[in-house]
Amino acid sequence: MTAAWWVLPVAYALDRLLGDPRWLPHPVIGMGKAIKRVEAAIRRLFPPRAYKAAGVLLPLVIAGGSFALTWAALRLLAGINPWLAAAAEAALIWTTIAAKGLRDAGMEVCGHLRNGDLPAARRSLGMIVGRDTEQLDSPEVARGAVETVAENIVDAVVSPLFFALLGGAPLAMAYRAVNTLDSMVGYKNDKYIHLGWASARLDDIANLIPARLTALMLIFASWCLRFDAAGAWRSVRRDARSHPSPNSGYPEAAVAGALGIRLGGENSYHGVKSFRSYMGDKTRELEPDDISRTSRLMFFVSGLFILLATGVWIWVTGGPAWI
Secondary structure, eight states: OSSSHHHHHHHHHHHHHHOOTTOOOOOOHHHHHHHHHHHHHHHHHSSSSGHHTTHHHHHHHHHHHHHHHHHHHHHOOOOOOOOHHHHHHHHHTTOOHHHHHHHHHHHHHHHHTTTTTTHHHHHHHHTTOSOOOOTTTHHHHHHHHHHHHHHHIIIIHHHHHHHHHHHHHHHHHHHHHHHHHHHOOOOOOOTTTTTTHHHHHHHHHTTTHHHHHHHHHHHHHHHHTHHHHHOOOOOOOHHGGGGSTTTTHHHHHHHHHHHHHOOEEEEEEETTTEEEESSSSOOOOOOHHHHHHHHHHHHHHHHHHHHHHHHHHHHHSSOOOOO
């Protein structure tokens, strides 16, 4: 677990206040560079027929290395001063979460839609999704933003905090490495179908519990914020497992049911159309404010998780302590 009860709240507060400052070196950038180097080494040292077995090396080296380096750095700092180690742990966990960045990206799209600037909204959405955005109308742009914010409540907020609670900054960093691996090599295409399978599978496993926990918290948040909690529950039970991802359907279905909207449908990727199962019921057309409503749900859930995590820490350790 984290070094002190206040580490997770401080890490989350730093993200809410500062987000991801561009002037601050981000560990994910280093992870991305390391992934490219390890991938290049595997392709150089192994024949294509061995890529599936060699694919296991990627998460072992990248996630394992991230864990080991973070653990060693914190141990070194703890030997100097426990307060310094705790402060460093809070700062490191801060870099693994992105609640403010997620909200800001969604609200940029929302702002353009509110102002009637559809081309700008399409461009902003194109920065955060993989689908083609050039021909989307306003409701479809709103759908893309809502789906992205909803899905990433797990990846960008709850999961890193969940693993930070279990294993402090080292485990949170290992999770972020797994998530980065999945975003870079976890594709079922000719290039990565064998080399990236282990990274994609590990990401699915890592998010299994956080995704379902997030859905439950979203249902509770819907009730507290006077959205449709019953609709969120119904949508999760009915629709979540029809999503192509074993985890993404849970937050998306919960948000769709809570807001009385329908997510999913036809998307286009590099000109190739793809249909994703529907989430929720279409009681009305999507609108820009659905993006801000989803952000409210995200912030409520993330704050709720911090409260729960702090309570768990105190319960497990027997009481709060400064270090």
